[in-house]
Amino acid sequence: MPPPSASSSDAPEPDLRRVRREVRQGRAAPWLEAPDVRAAEPGSRAQAEIIEGIDVYAWPHNETSTGVAATIERVAADGALTVIDATSAAGGIDFDVTQTDVYYFAPQKNLGSDGGLWFAAMSPAAIERIERIAASNRYIPEFLSLKNAVDNSRLNQTLNTPALTTLHLLDSQLQWINDNGGLAWAGGRTAESSQALYDWAEASEVATPFVTDPAHRSPVVVTIDFDDSIDAAGIAKTLRANGIVDTEPYRKLGRNQLRIATFVSIEPDDVRQLIRSIDYVLENSGA
Ligand SMILES: *Cc1c(COP(=O)(O)O)cnc(C)c1O
Numbered sequence: 001m002p003p004p005s006a007s008s009s010d011a012p013e014p015d016l017r018r019v020r021r022e023v024r025q026g027r028a029a030p031w032l033e034a035p036d037v038r039a040a041e042p043g044s045r046a047q048a049e050i051i052e053g054i055d056v057y058a059w060p061h062n063e064t065s066t067g068v069a070a071t072i073e074r075v076a077a078d079g080a081l082t083v084i085d086a087t088s089a090a091g092g093i094d095f096d097v098t099q100t101d102v103y104y105f106a107p108q109k110n111l112g113s114d115g116g117l118w119f120a121a122m123s124p125a126a127i128e129r130i131e132r133i134a135a136s137n138r139y140i141p142e143f144l145s146l147k148n149a150v151d152n153s154r155l156n157q158t159l160n161t162p163a164l165t166t167l168h169l170l171d172s173q174l175q176w177i178n179d180n181g182g183l184a185w186a187g188g189r190t191a192e193s194s195q196a197l198y199d200w201a202e203a204s205e206v207a208t209p210f211v212t213d214p215a216h217r218s219p220v221v222v223t224i225d226f227d228d229s230i231d232a233a234g235i236a237k238t239l240r241a242n243g244i245v246d247t248e249p250y251r252k253l254g255r256n257q258l259r260i261a262t263f264v265s266i267e268p269d270d271v272r273q274l275i276r277s278i279d280y281v282l283e284n285s286g287a
Contacts, residue, residue, distance in 0.1 A: 031138055042066045042253060043210050043223070048075045056081045061089035064109075065250035067223035067259065068216050074099045081126055090119075091177060092220040092264045094187030101126040110186070110220060110263045113169035117162050122150070177264065186264040190219040193262035193271040197222045200275045206230050206282065210257060222260045223249065230282070232256045238281050244274060 022028040026035045036054065038046035045068045048057045057075040061084050062068070072095040074082045081101040089095075090103070092110030097103055104120035107113035122130075127150060134140065134147035142148060148159055177186050198217060201207040201224045210223035226232040236247045236258060249257040258278075262271060 043068065043212065043216075045070055045216050050076050054080055056083055058083040058085070060084070061086040061093060061095070061103075062218050062220055064088040064221055065253060066210070067218040067221040068211055069093065069218040069220075072096065072099050072103075079125065081123075081129060083126075088220060091173065091183070092186055092190045094183045097121055098123075107166065107170045107173075109261075110190070110265070111170055112173040112263070112265045114163065114166040117158070117166050120149075173265070187219065189264055189268060190262050193266060193268045194219040194222050196268065196271050196275060197224065197260060197262065210255065220261065220263055222262055223255075224258045224260070226256050226258070228256065230256070232258050234285065235278060235281050238285065239274075239277060242277075244277055247274075 019028065025037050026032050036051055038048070040046040043066050045063070046059075048059060054076070057080060059070055061070055061072060063070070064087070069089070072082075072084060082099065083102040084100050084104070086103050086105040088109045090105035090107075090109070090111060095103075100121070101123040102120050104118055105111075106115050106118050108115040130146045130150055134145065140147075142159065152158055177183070180186075194217070198209050198214070201209045206227040206229065207224050209217060210225045211217045224232075226235075232249070233256075236249075239245070239247055247258045247260055249255055249259045260271075260274065
């Protein structure tokens with residue numbers, strides 16, 4: 001759902017923020033029963049568990065704002081669907097697609113393309129659910145109709161005209177990944193890049209990985225906390241002034257932190273060079 005106003009400088013009114021949260025969590029949809037939402041502290045993750053009466057289990061493969069990755073494992077075998085938002089994971093983390101019913105993503109992260117278009121790998125059970133709900137009396141706007149999306153995709157069509165550049169970039173990226181060995185290769189490469197940063201932070205006297213449990217650390221988005229004696233925003237600013245961009249943290253997290261994408265397109269050697277550059281800034285900033 002688009003934000004109601006384009007003036008992003010003003011913080012939303014508290015009630016608007018509540019409405020947005022409810023929309024995000026599915027609470028605002030009158031035809032859905034209240035969801036059971038499992039929260040976790042930023043930097044950690046919650047684990048889905050079998051709950052009687054739940055017909056969809058849903059979570060992100062990779063939490064892009066905090067740098068937490070989740071395991072992809074089917075929760076229940078009783079017909080409940082496992083639905084995964086994979087936008088920042090797809091193409092960069094290896095996984096078993098048979099553990100999901102809907103694995104959906106936009107291609108603007110590891111897949112090196114642009115936003116505005118979504119893809120989904122769906123199981124027969126997910127298609128059956130889509131057909132069943134479409135055949136019920138529930139009103140579904142065209143734009144949100146999954147049946148429409150499925151029917152169109154079978155004809156190699158989309159509801160709205162997609163930008164060709166998006167498809168061209170995605171196609172090149174997929175060929176590049178496949179030519180190099182596919183998703184297993186891509187996952188190995190992001191693991192190598194991210195591990196270089198985690199190892200550096202573990203060994204550093206002023207930096208620590210924000211995600212404390214190594215098993216929860218994302219291979220594609222690395223978040224590094226800094227000691228209070230260090231101004232992380234200052235490091236990011238110095239890096240930017242020297243042509244090394246996009247190390248700033250997720251603003252709403254409000255931490256003394258750098259956040260670094262280690263998407264598959266990024267050369268592991270460039271990540272190692274970034275580490276040397278951060279060390280250089282730390283040694284020469286007089287902090
Ligand atoms: C970036 C991201 C999104 C947002 O993708 P849009 O194409 O802008 O909707 C959603 N979920 C995750 C996990 C992301 O990383």
